[in-house]
Amino acid sequence: MRIIHTADLHLGQILYQNYSREDEHKHFFRQLEGWIEEYNPDALVVSGDVFDIQQPGVQVKMFFNEYFVSLHEKYPKLKIVITAGNHDSPSRLHADHLLWKAQNVHIVAQAPPYDIENAPTGWEENYIVRLESGYIVALPFLTGERPVQIQSLLDYVAKENAESKPVVMMAHAAVTDMDFEGHDFHGQVKTVDASKMGRGYDYLALGHIHKPQTIGHRDDQKEEVVNYPAGVMRYSGSALHVSCDERYRHSVSLVDIDRHGGSVGIRQLFINELRHFHILPSDKEAYHSQKETLDGLKAFISGGGRGYFRLHIDYKADIPSDFNQTVYKMIENDGELRYNPKTIWRGQEEHEKTEKPMPTFEIADLQQMTDPMRFIEKTIDRYDGLSLEDLKAAFQEVEEYLKIVQNE
Ligand SMILES: [Mn+2]
Known part of the structure; x- marks a missing residue:
């Protein structure tokens, strides 16, 4: 069984209240389609956060429809499985699921019943996508832990799976031990214990955390090709850099599973992003005055610098209150220069630590x-x-x- 695993598309994202990312998503989608053509997977799985907001605009929905319909028309045998993440509206995504099914696109947006003892028989069917080569158990974002429901879905598949075909499960959650570099959680992320994700899957296709990684294997995050025994949990990572803090390469995962309980081969297909993120002057250096900052920015621009940029300034620098307007004015004629006005203030954290407590x-x-x-x-x-x-x-x-x- 061969799948392409991606997640966290965040379609419709507007960055820094100003910048539409539609062309970046188009650029990503072209690469994704190229990989589908090249590797001929049985399924494409998108593990949640399809849209950036619960009620995406008309244009964003059109964009989504056009892409997935055209993908289906070009690759009619490809199973496309899309689940809802915490950014998506379960009911809105669910509303169109019957139409999408006719396009070989399986949308699973609503959480399994809370009380499965009294749920209608066959509720499991809503979460299981059957392929000739294996099974996909598609779970959307769950607001609470549902270990009993998860295990009963896996058991349901196990009963049917006499031929020992590979079993893929999808979920959208922060699993204990993940590396959340780039996320602004302030140490408050709610994690789900890995054991609560049940037993019986060969590959758990996770979404929610934007850094590509296999749980329990931090050492080989950067490896292009790896192989593990079945029972692998992996974040494919997001399609785009969703913030400046995601300072690592993004990829989609090409996953091959030989049989149930067999081995799982993962190839990272690295995404070439349309726009890059920059910290000026750099992570380690900071500007010390408004003049130095503006001169640095001018040099960046005249040197051909383009993309998203954020400034790193010493917190003691005397920066006037209209500074952001000055920066916007400098770049207003160039749509390829995109400013993140949330400056990183060097030294501020240490300063705050030694500060007298608030009376x-x-x-x-x-x-x-x-x-x-x-x-x-x-x-x-x-x-x-x-x-x-x-x-x-x-x-x-x-x-x-x-x-x-x-x-x-
Ligand atoms: Mn998410």
């Missing part, structure tokens, strides 16, 4: 503070370079102005 106030205290200056006086230590005298003068000016307005 705490009782609610009653705050209610007593009718004069905002009292609050500012008590917290002034937290704000480097903020002058109490200047603030007092500014407040006085506002007060006087208000008096004039009131009198008039």
Whole structure:
């Protein structure tokens, strides 16, 4: 059994409130189609987060429809299996699943029944896609752990699988021990224990984490071809770099499984991205003033630099409040220069660590503070370079102005 595994397409993503990625997705889809042509897989599986938002716009839905319909027309025997991720609306994706089935595209968006004891018989059928060469158990994103449902689906397949055909399962979850480099979880990611994903699959095609990786095999993340005994859990990684922090190569996974309980061969097909992400001047270096930053940016542009860029500036640099507008102005005539206005401030983290803790106030205290200056006086230590005298003068000016307005 041979599959191509991808996930986290995030179609319709608008980056930094400004930039549509449709051409980047088209570029990805062309490569994907090239691999389907070259490797002739039995199935293409997309493990969740097809769309970036729950209610994608008309254009995005059209784009999705056109691509998958044309893929089906060119490769009518290819099974396409798409599941819903946490970014997708289960009910909206599910609404069209019957139409898609006629195109050999299986969309599985709704979670298995909570109470399987009392579920209608044959509920399992909604999650199982049969191929001549094997089985695909398609699970969408689950809001809670469902180990009983998962195991009963795998058992259902096992009962039927007298010929020991390969079994692929799809899921959208953060599995314990994954490497979430590039995700902004702030240490709060909810992980599912790998054992809760059941027993009986040969390959678990995961989505949700954007870095390509096989669970339990961090050492060979960069290897192009690997082979493991069956029972492999793998993230294909996302189609595009979804943020600046995803500083690794993205790929789709070409997976060959010889038989149930046999061996799993994985080839990473590396994606050539249309636009790259840059940190200016670099990860290690930072700019120290507005002038230095703008000069650096000019040099980047005149040197032919293109794509997404984010700035790395020393937090002590004196950066005026209209700085972002200045940058946007510099690049406004070039659609290939795309700015991430969330600057990385070097030294800020260490600064925050050594900072005095925020004074705490009782609610009653705050209610007593009718004069905002009292609050500012008590917290002034937290704000480097903020002058109490200047603030007092500014407040006085506002007060006087208000008096004039009131009198008039
Ligand atoms: Mn996700």
